[in-house]
Amino acid sequence: MNNRLRVLRAERDWSQAHLAEQLDVSRQTVNAIETGKYDPSLPLAFKIAQLFQAPIESIFQPD
Amino acid sequence: MFEEDDATHRRFAKQFAPPMALFTVSLMLLAPRIRDAQTLWTGVLLALVPLLPLGWAMTALVRHVSSLDEMRRRQHFESGALAGLLTCLAVFCWSLMEMAGLPRLPAAVVLPVFCSLYVLRYWQMTRRTA
Numbered sequence: 001m002n003n004r005l006r007v008l009r010a011e012r013d014w015s016q017a018h019l020a021e022q023l024d025v026s027r028q029t030v031n032a033i034e035t036g037k038y039d040p041s042l043p044l045a046f047k048i049a050q051l052f053q054a055p056i057e058s059i060f061q062p063d
Numbered sequence: 064m065f066e067e068d069d070a071t072h073r074r075f076a077k078q079f080a081p082p083m084a085l086f087t088v089s090l091m092l093l094a095p096r097i098r099d100a101q102t103l104w105t106g107v108l109l110a111l112v113p114l115l116p117l118g119w120a121m122t123a124l125v126r127h128v129s130s131l132d133e134m135r136r137r138q139h140f141e142s143g144a145l146a147g148l149l150t151c152l153a154v155f156c157w158s159l160m161e162m163a164g165l166p167r168l169p170a171a172v173v174l175p176v177f178c179s180l181y182v183l184r185y186w187q188m189t190r191r192t193a
Contacts, residue, residue, distance in 0.1 A: 029134040032192040038134050 002061045006034045008052045023047055071131070078123040085116035138188045146180035 009019050016034070020027040023044065032038035040048065049056040090113045100106030128139045154173055161167050 025132040026135065028192055029132050032134055037192050041133050044133060 001039045001063060002036065003033060004059050005030070005048065008054070008059065009034075022051055071127075075123065075127040078127070079120055082116040082119035082123065086113050086120060089113040089116060134192065135189075138185060138192070142181050142185035142188060145184050146177050149180050150177040 005019075009016070014022075016030045017027045020030045023030070024047075025044065029038065029040075033040055045056055045060060049059055052059065093109050093112055097106050097109045100109055128136055131139070150173060153176060157165070157168060
């Protein structure tokens with residue numbers, strides 16, 4: 001799955017660690033999501049969408 | 064907030080290492096005495112003593128996995144599932160080969176085989192997402 005997490009994070013000038021703290025996950029998880037090595041669970045995807053105040057489908061797209 | 068991996072691993076090591084050390088020591092001390100036990104039930108009781116620290120270590124592992132975030136928890140579960148599958152396959156294959164004449168292995172090898180495969184697979188998965 002493709003995602004715009006890195007772009008959205010960069011727009012706010014947040015580090016991976018800061019984003020991880022906001023989402024209550026580890027920095028490794030944020031990095032894995034950004035690099036496409038891990039697809040987040042639905043609750044986490046909703047959390048991300050809520051944090052960035054954007055619809056889920058604008059953040060995550062199928063391959 | 065999920066702590067960085069190093070701190071989490073150090074805490075886990077502090078909780079896991081003592082019972083595992085106790086398990087190893089008790090196994091080494093009691094294993095020779097199990098066979099020489101005077102009664103069957105004495106032997107059974109001696110054989111079960113190492114399970115107490117092992118249960119303590121497993122509790123520490125479960126607590127550790129529960130404290131991890133979703134990605135690491137999933138990696139643990141997938142590692143355990145694959146290790147279980149491969150261990151079952153290996154044990155089944157070996158038992159068939161024992162009929163052909165290969166040396167008979169005690170059932171106690173199952174746990175170290177499973178643990179080795181688990182650790183190897185988990186390490187492999189975490190390397191990808193370090």
